[in-house]
Amino acid sequence: MVKRFASLLLVLFLMLSGAYGCSPRQKPSETPKTINPEQAAPVAPIEGVAVPVLYYHLIDDHLYGPYTSMFVSPKDFDQQMNYLKNNGYTVIPLAEIENAGQYTKPVIITFDDGYEDNFTNAYPVLKEYNFPATVFLISSLIGKPDYLNKDEILKMEDLVSFQSHTVTHRLLATLRPQVQDYELSESQKEIEALTGRNVDALAYPTGSYNQTTIAIAKRYYKYAFIMVPGGIYHTGDNPYTIKRVDIPRGLNLAGFIKKIQGLPE
Numbered sequence: 466m467v468k469r470f471a472s473l474l475l476v477l478f479l480m481l482s483g484a485y486g487c488s489p490r491q492k493p494s495e496t497p498k499t500i501n502p503e504q505a506a507p508v509a510p511i512e513g514v515a516v517p518v519l520y521y522h523l524i525d526d527h528l529y530g531p532y533t534s535m536f537v538s539p540k541d542f543d544q545q546m547n548y549l550k551n552n553g554y555t556v557i558p559l560a561e562i563e564n565a566g567q568y569t570k571p572v573i574i575t576f577d578d579g580y581e582d583n584f585t586n587a588y589p590v591l592k593e594y595n596f597p598a599t600v601f602l603i604s605s606l607i608g609k610p611d612y613l614n615k616d617e618i619l620k621m622e623d624l625v626s627f628q629s630h631t632v633t634h635r636l637l638a639t640l641r642p643q644v645q646d647y648e649l650s651e652s653q654k655e656i657e658a659l660t661g662r663n664v665d666a667l668a669y670p671t672g673s674y675n676q677t678t679i680a681i682a683k684r685y686y687k688y689a690f691i692m693v694p695g696g697i698y699h700t701g702d703n704p705y706t707i708k709r710v711d712i713p714r715g716l717n718l719a720g721f722i723k724k725i726q727g728l729p730e
């Protein structure tokens with residue numbers, strides 16, 4: 466014990482005297498390099514950094530069904546990505562959300578439901594800008610008409626991470642706990658089997674969740690994303706109710722710029 470205490474004192478002394486940790490090759494006269502704060506590893510994750518998590522559904526001008534606001538024009542999508550690229554934003558993968566504070570103006574791009582146009586219309590634009598993105602898949606609809614199939618999913622994996630939007634897209638808050646558990650666990654299993662990669666993020670379908678959903682989500686996932694209220698996520702916020710920014714059809718560039726800054730349109 467005494468020995469240990471003595472060696473601790475020695476270490477403390479060496480640290481204070483500046484000898485400890487010095488590389489033997491370092492010449493005493495060498496001026497210390499200034500540390501670039503962007504390169505220095507942070508001691509703890511930086512909290513309170515704004516991270517707009519954009520969410521899209523379809524990127525298509527071929528409209529069908531009653532929810533046409535979900536269809537963003539490919540031209541607008543390209544313009545929005547171009548804006549991010551030319552205005553100092555860093556599009557980061559969803560897996561980096563906890564470390565977002567280490568990036569300049571971090572943004573995350575997500576798509577809900579897994580529509581086929583995410584491959585035909587969105588993916589080529591993401592490739593052009595080399596932007597990572599996340600698609601939340603409804604596992605029972607993979608390969609169905611208008612939805613992504615396995616081949617398309619595997620082709621997109623260089624830039625796109627595939628995460629869960631449950632098995633059947635039912636409103637989770639209306640379901641019994643066992644059924645909620647099935648929706649969360651089974652979709653994770655199916656998507657992991659398909660992609661061979663970890664699925665640790667969930668988007669609640671239509672934003673519906675309750676305290677039971679959150680408790681179950683904590684068993685299987687690291688992150689869960691909501692729809693309402695929309696808004697900007699800040700690092701350190703609850704990881705099971707991560708806010709997102711809805712990008713609807715017809716939003717002009719001025720509106721897009723306001724939205725990603727958390728301002729009203």
Ligand SMILES: [Zn+2]
Pocket residue numbers: 577578630634670671
């Ligand atoms: Zn959805």
